[in-house]
Structures are given as structure tokens and as C-alpha cells.
Amino acid sequence: MRIDGACQCGAITIEGEADPAATGICHCTDCQTGTGTAFRVSIPVAGTTFKMTGQPAIYIKTTAESGHPRAQAFCPTCGSPLYSTTPGEGQQAMYIVRVGILRQRDQLEPKRQIWWRSARNWVTGLDGIRKVEKQT
Ligand SMILES: [Zn+2]
Ligand SMILES: [Zn+2]
DSSP, rough: OOEEEOOOOSSSSSEEBBBBOOOEEOHHHHHHHHTTTSEEEEEEETTTEEEEEEEOOOEEOOTTTTEEEEEEOTTTTOOOHHHEOOOOSSSSSSEEEEGGGTTTTTOOOOOEEEOOOOGGGGGGGGGSOOOSSSOO
């Protein structure tokens, strides 16, 4: 399906083609730190379909576990995480786009969770946490 979205301030827009069934959650500690929250939700977009306007900031993060460097892209103005990809110049083969920036996020339900061993204990119990429609 067609996906498109923008960072919080609108300086960077992204579009491409993605398979909704490939939507996944990552509970690794790098994703927890990189998002400032409990887990990251992402979807792969093939580089041949990936289009972007604006210039993201890139942080190269080498994960201790795999030893593979990954380019983490975020908006230099508003800080929204955008995607990760292989480091290097020009178009890359695959972009792992952050679902929270996409307009179609209602339709992108995760089908897989990885790095479950570092998942926060409470993520299985969200339904039991007191709910408020807007702010307290
Ligand atoms: Zn922005
Ligand atoms: Zn992760």
C-alpha cells in the first residue's frame, strides 16, 4: 500500500510503498533509548519506492549485539524519528520507517515483536492501566 507522512514540524516528508503485514515492534534497548519510550513500531519500505523531501539528521548507531552500524534518521528541527537504513551515500536498498509519522498508522497494526527479552514488563498489561480520553 501507499504510505506517506511527515515529522512533527513538517520539514521532512516521506512516502513509499509498504506491506502492512510487515509492520513490527522492536523492544530492544536501543529502540527504547532512541525513541525515549518503551518500544518502536516500524515498517520496511523498499528503496526503489522511497521518496523524501527535506534533509534529515543522521546518527550512526552500532548495536552492541550485532555489530552492524545503522543510520538513524530524525528531523534536526523537531527531533521526530523518521527511519533507519544502511549507512552510505544515495538511495539505500531498504528503509525501516517509523509508523508514528505515517498518516496510515491506523491501518498499520504490528504483526511481529522482536527483542522480546528486553520488553518492559508492563507492555502486556496496557489494557489494565487506567484510561483517560484526553489529558488528566
Ligand atoms: Zn520536523
Ligand atoms: Zn530495536
